[in-house]
Amino acid sequence: MQAAHTHDFLGDSHDRNARRTQIVLVLTAITTVTEIGFGTLTGSMALVADGWHMATDSLSLAITAFAYAFAKRRSADPRFGWGTGKVGTLAAYSSALVLLAVGVGIFYESVVRLFNPVSVDYREALIVAAVGLAINLCCAFILGSGGHAHAHDHGGGHDHDHGHDLNLRSAYLHVLADAVTSLTAIVALAAAWQFGARWLDAAVGILGAVLIIRWSLELTGQSTQVLLDQVPDKRLCDELKQKIEGEGDVTVHDWHLWTVGPGRYAAIVSATGAPASEIRRRLGSDKRIAHLTVECS
16 A cells, blocks of 8 residues: 555556557647648638647647646646546546537537538538548547547446546547547438438538537536546445455444546545454555555544
């Protein structure tokens, strides 16, 4: 438990995830500059619009990358009483709000275009969407290989982050959202081009926006729970409490558990029946407990 006194509660994959984010940020930034520049020179509004959309992703990825760097650099700073393990969660919350704004914007624009269709250069738009899809799938693969980053629901109320890096997940969701919008755009544009159903582009845009909004709200909720020190998982709490109580020789009177970093938790336990050293021994082998305070009477 001595290592816990450093208050370095960064995740085990912190450095690896930071490098992945930096690679994706560079790819996205290059794509952004290329699309805006080429679109301006050629007068292509489709390229310019997609370029500015990519710019919002570059901003979110920059927030993610900055959070990794800041958390690493300040991990031993005594001014942060519980370390910098939750800096990434704060960045994830900020990125989730940006993603929500993007989703709402796409939804609004799609509804407007549903009732007021605009002329579309289908060939040019399909090329832009295909290039965007390829880049976003590449970025999603880079970030997704960093761990269990995707969104899911196990059901049964078993709702927690499984120790995953919410900062990485926020970046992953941004590029995944772009991939989804690019894919749906390709399908809608192709159908509209071939069958003249111009409303399909807007309709599919609405569906994509709803999906993006749902992802952003899920990420906002998860990051908020960590930032407000909500109990991470009832099952985890019960499991650790049973370790302390053993065969019933120890009685736990007060028990607190909260997240201080990806997969890292701080705990305060007040118990009777055994000395503090024994309670520490029972929890000492659990690497998830990064900081433990024991009160015995």
